[in-house]
Amino acid sequence: MQAFFAYLERLDLVFLFLLFLLENAAIALVAVLLGFALDGLLPEMKRLISLKEIYWTCSTIFFNTLVTLTGYLLFKYGFIVFHLESSLLSIVIDFVVLIFAMDLLMYVFHRVIHQLSFVYRYHDLHHAYDTPTAISLFVLHPIEVLGFGSLWLLLLFAVDFSIYAVVIYLVLNVAMGIIGHLRKEFVPAALKHHECLQWLANTGFHVGHHQHEQHNFGFYTKVWDRLFGTLK
Ligand SMILES: [Zn+2]
Ligand SMILES: [Zn+2]
Known part of the structure; x- marks a missing residue:
């Protein structure tokens, strides 16, 4: 990991931007392909994806790149600190803290957005879908992308995490984004009533938000949602 950061240090701002742009574009492409594959809709992608969705996905990739670049520069100049060497236990603890802290921050931010009409009009773009597909995950107004991105950077600024916990969290973040925007339930029917599912999000949970x-x-x-009485 140190060697990777040493490599990034040698790059100029334009090259860094292009590298992060490529990274965010690759993440979006893999997420959309994987989501359509999980739904068994790969052959119908061309019919199901509109030009409007491609436009907003490109916009989200661009603004996510700005968030990534800002995060990297905050790290480079010491405003964000990552633990580069951590024990397995501290990686696990940091990962659990990241999940619950970001889930709470996003819950509050998301609920507030729905209460305030002057910001909801930006979030409304994402709510155009009551049966989302994987590409709906990226149909977000730049204000929303920068808002969620700022929450993320604020948490990294406030708390020093293991870099490995951060990487695992980011992978899970994309995975949960895909799972929440599928047409088919990701969790097998046999596990539908499992105790874990009373507490962990599944496809029906986020699709439920698009519909209610x-x-x-x-x-x-x-x-x-359970604690604050908004679970459906
Ligand atoms: Zn919403
Ligand atoms: Zn959604």
């Missing part, structure tokens, strides 16, 4: 906007504001867990 005053419920299911969480992203990774149902914990905060």
